[in-house]
Amino acid sequence: MTATENTEVSELTDQVEQNEEVVDEGDVAADYLEELLDIADLDGDIDIEIRGGRTYISIVAEEATTDLNSLVGKDGEVLDALQELTRLAVLNATGERSRLVLDIAGYRSNRAEELQQLAAEAIAEARKSGQPVHLEPMSAYERKLVHDVIADAGLHSESEGESTRRHIVVSTLDN
DSSP states (O other): OOHHHHHHHHHHHHHHHHHHHHHHHHHHHHHHHHHHHHHTTOOEEEEEEEETTEEEEEEEESSTTOOOGGGTOGGGHHHHHHHHHHHHHHHHHHSSOOOOEEEETTHHHHHHHHHHHHHHHHHHHHHHHOSOEEOOOOOHHHHHHHHHHHHHTTOEEEEESSGGGOEEEEEOTTO
16 A cells, blocks of 8 residues: 555545544434424424535424424524534533534525625625625624625625624725
């Protein structure tokens, strides 16, 4: 076996171990969320998906009569809090920090579509006016999604502000 082949085996082993950690993280998170749903007397199905080494957990209503919006809250504030609590439960069980993403009743996926549209509008405005465009304040996760769309369009973006006022400024590369 050559040194190159040995490195490839080592990388493959690392990837397998990393995927096992992600699966364990997903299982711990799913157990935690199932208990939460039981306590809240809500019915929901929990789906676990691994994308790019990151765990995505979705809770969807089992029946049309089940309303999970109380777990989302205004502007996703309750959802963000539940995501952090779930990450803490994973940390407590595994000793490893988690970057899992929690979505309830499709809120995050719907919001991602809204953010893509918002980014497209900001891109068009920045190109047309040549001036920086300031977006509404948003969470770190939402800012990441918008930064990616803007970068893909070949424009520049940066975050400004503090805490709940942190927002993105979009500009052309000429600015």
